[in-house]
Amino acid sequence: MAGTDLEYAVLCGPEDGSALWAAGRLRDRGVALRVVTVEELVYAPSIRYATVGTGVVTEVRLGDGTVLGPNLRGTLNRVARLPSAHLEATPSTERDYMLQELHAVLVSLLHAWPGVVVGRADPRGLCGAWWRPAEWMVAAGQAGLVGVGYRSGGSDEVPSSQTVLVVAGEVVTPSGVEVPEAVVAGSRTLAARHGGGLLGLDFAVESAAWAFQSGTAWPDLRPGGEAVVDALHAALSAREPVPA
Amino acid sequence: MILVAGIPSEPPLQEALDALSDLRADVVVLSQRRCAEIDLAFAVDSSGAVDGVLRIGRRHIALREVTGVYARLMDHRNIPEYQRLDVGDPERDRWAALNDTLAAWVDVAPGTIVNRSSAMASNGAKPYQGQLIARHGLLTPETLLTNDPEVAREFYASRPRVVFKSASGARSIVQTMEPGDLERLGTLRACPVQFQTWVPGTDVRVHVVGSEVFATAITTTATDYRYATAQVEEPARLEPHELDDDVAQRCVALTADLGLEFAGIDLKITPDGEVYCFEVNPSPAYTYFSGQTKQPIPEALARHLLAA
Numbered sequence: 001m002a003g004t005d006l007e008y009a010v011l012c013g014p015e016d017g018s019a020l021w022a023a024g025r026l027r028d029r030g031v032a033l034r035v036v037t038v039e040e041l042v043y044a045p046s047i048r049y050a051t052v053g054t055g056v057v058t059e060v061r062l063g064d065g066t067v068l069g070p071n072l073r074g075t076l077n078r079v080a081r082l083p084s085a086h087l088e089a090t091p092s093t094e095r096d097y098m099l100q101e102l103h104a105v106l107v108s109l110l111h112a113w114p115g116v117v118v119g120r121a122d123p124r125g126l127c128g129a130w131w132r133p134a135e136w137m138v139a140a141g142q143a144g145l146v147g148v149g150y151r152s153g154g155s156d157e158v159p160s161s162q163t164v165l166v167v168a169g170e171v172v173t174p175s176g177v178e179v180p181e182a183v184v185a186g187s188r189t190l191a192a193r194h195g196g197g198l199l200g201l202d203f204a205v206e207s208a209a210w211a212f213q214s215g216t217a218w219p220d221l222r223p224g225g226e227a228v229v230d231a232l233h234a235a236l237s238a239r240e241p242v243p244a
Numbered sequence: 245m246i247l248v249a250g251i252p253s254e255p256p257l258q259e260a261l262d263a264l265s266d267l268r269a270d271v272v273v274l275s276q277r278r279c280a281e282i283d284l285a286f287a288v289d290s291s292g293a294v295d296g297v298l299r300i301g302r303r304h305i306a307l308r309e310v311t312g313v314y315a316r317l318m319d320h321r322n323i324p325e326y327q328r329l330d331v332g333d334p335e336r337d338r339w340a341a342l343n344d345t346l347a348a349w350v351d352v353a354p355g356t357i358v359n360r361s362s363a364m365a366s367n368g369a370k371p372y373q374g375q376l377i378a379r380h381g382l383l384t385p386e387t388l389l390t391n392d393p394e395v396a397r398e399f400y401a402s403r404p405r406v407v408f409k410s411a412s413g414a415r416s417i418v419q420t421m422e423p424g425d426l427e428r429l430g431t432l433r434a435c436p437v438q439f440q441t442w443v444p445g446t447d448v449r450v451h452v453v454g455s456e457v458f459a460t461a462i463t464t465t466a467t468d469y470r471y472a473t474a475q476v477e478e479p480a481r482l483e484p485h486e487l488d489d490d491v492a493q494r495c496v497a498l499t500a501d502l503g504l505e506f507a508g509i510d511l512k513i514t515p516d517g518e519v520y521c522f523e524v525n526p527s528p529a530y531t532y533f534s535g536q537t538k539q540p541i542p543e544a545l546a547r548h549l550l551a552a
Contacts, residue, residue: 047436049371049389054378056371086434097414098435100368104412105389105436108371123365123372134288135362138352141292150288152296152345211290 005071008033008236011041011110012078018221019078025229026076031236036068039083042102049109056112070114074236076198077110077119079126080218118168118235119198119217128196128217139193140212145186147212148204161202161213165224166191168198168235172227183210190215197235245309246549247298249274249346250316251323255531256542260314263546272305274298274346276318277325279339286349294352307349312356312549316527317347356505356552358545363503364526368413371438373502373523380498382491382511382521386441393429396439400426405442407467418468442467445514448485450492451530452499452507453544454551457492459511460533461485482536491519498524506545 010026012019014037023035041047046061059069082102087095103126110121119127131139137150164179164187165172171187173179183203191199200219203210221228246264250257252275264271274282278300286296286307296307320326320343329336351360366373374384388399389411400406400421408425410416420442447462447469464480466472472480487495491511498521499507508528512520534541 044391046392046395047390048392048395049387049436051374051378051384051387054384056375090434097410097412100412100414101410101435101437104369104371104410105438107369108375108389108411111369111372112375121372123369124362129362131362132348132351134286134294134348134352137288138292138294141288141290147288147290147292149290152284152286152348153341 005067005069006034007071007073009068009072010035010076013038013081016078019076022076022221022229022232026233029233031233038079042083049112058109058112058114072115074116075113076232076236077117077121077127078218079110116236116238117197118232120196122196125217128198129194130217133214136215140190143186143190143193145183145190145212162205163223164201164203165219165228166199167228167231170231172224172231174223175225180210245270245272246312247272247274247310248314251276251318254316256529257316259531259542260545263542267546267550269546269550272300274300276320276323279342282342284342284345284349294354310355311552313350313353314358314549315350356549358505358549359526360503366502367526370411370523376502377498377521380494382494383518385443385520385522388439389436391432391436393432396429396432397426399439403441406439407442408437408439411438417471420467443512443514443520445512448511448513449533450487450495450509450511451528451541452495452509454505454548455496456544457487457495458539458541459485459487460537460539482533484537484539505548
């Protein structure tokens with residue numbers, strides 16, 4: 001794909017097995033995507049973010065000439081960390097400043113990223129907001145979910161959990177597990193409030209009662225199997241912005 | 245009950261405390277310098293409701309009784325009393341845990357919270373914040389973020405005056421780009437930089453407290469009015485300013501949309517009357533402005549906290 005404008009991309013760290021798995025499964029379905037590592041992105045020869053009127057145009061030209069710009073149609077964003085190897089020799093105070101700057105640049109760039117984005121960046125997380133445990137618990141309650149509760153400075157033992165994934169507003173439930181409708185509806189509401197487009201929600205399940213435990217904007221996608229690939233495929237192929 | 249948290253001798257907290265006192269408010273002060281005397285624990289129940297207990301010295305406060313919070317929290321690692329603790333002293337861990345718990349509670353506490361850290365996050369990525377500002381119909385300066393020296397060179401060459409500044413929340417001095425800076429563009433490779441077209445006109449700082457608006461005009465020839473004395477050897481002049489109603493309402497809506505109760509918004513009004521918005525400060529040091537103009541910002545803040 002050297003020297004071409006990309007239409008589909010998966011942005012991730014090279015260690016993100018979950019993203020690489022999703023990229024492979026999407027390719028099997030004919031999506032001509034490229035995995036772009038966060039190192040390729042940050043060390044790209046040309047990063048450009050420019051305001052135009054009330055909008056923003058972004059364009060990144062990678063080392064091999066590949067362009068991630070206005071022709072992008074769909075991106076799965078799993079960027080969860082900043083590369084800092086290039087700053088190892090930099091004095092610590094200067095390095096801290098540069099990492100803050102780099103974070104601000106990536107948040108701004110990835111929030112304005114063209115096309116459909118699953119995992120839209122937020123100032124509190126490069127692939128969607130990372131909330132504190134208490135914040136998840138309060139938001140879950142407001143979304144109509146029953147939670148296991150939270151105590152500052154400690155945690156209670158909880159039974160084994162089930163993970164529910166929410167991809168662009170679609171709730172993907174574990175295969176062969178019956179999930180109460182209230183949990184599906186609450187998960188969808190919580191995802192809409194979060195706004196990132198991709199969530200993993202853990203529930204403690206005991207005697208068919210589901211209680212919200214925790215959430216993440218960087219879930220392991222593999223337990224979702226083909227259903228999560230279906231949801232990603234549909235979202236990335238959408239012509240319109242997808243819901244959270 | 246109103247909780248005021250931070251460093252009480254800091255002018256913004258001190259003036260808010262004075263204003264709350266004038267209104268005979270029931271106030272509790274949490275000084276981050278006295279963490280040794282403080283405990284805080286809270287819980288979220290199965291429905292998402294928050295409650296807990298704050299101990300300051302011998303006083304125990306049920307968190308459910310706190311209806312408003314004004315927090316200007318410092319990084320505890322910069323507090324002298326913390327720095328005086330021996331490395332390895334378990335008290336250091338307790339200070340860290342206490343401050344973390346405080347920040348977590350402020351994020352989820354019911355009532356009027358000035359301001360939640362979650363709502364303050366946009367200030368850490370100014371171009372991102374600019375995207376939100378533009379949605380409110382306020383102009384934003386033409387902005388370029390790039391690590392590409394050629395792109396930066398072209399931006400500079402095609403505009404009469406360009407400034408550069410930090411993109412993050414890190415404090416930096418806005419600088420006008422000079423021909424000599426072109427030689428340094430190679431350093432962009434390590435980290436992209438934010439460039440903006442310089443906008444001529446009058447700086448106006450707008451403080452929004454809930455739905456109340458206080459605008460202050462700043463007159464200076466400096467590129468960055470905060471550093472006017474250093475840049476042009478003359479301090480900036482501050483005066484109350486009558487803001488256009490439409491602009492004032494946009495500022496109120498922007499503040500609310502960001503989830504903020506109190507904000508300091510930096511505008512510039514051009515000679516043609518166009519209004520540009522540069523950024524929204526979620527923890528404004530408002531006393532710099534109210535001290536010179538006598539605008540009743542602390543009184544408005546106190547009223548807003550009590551209105552919960």
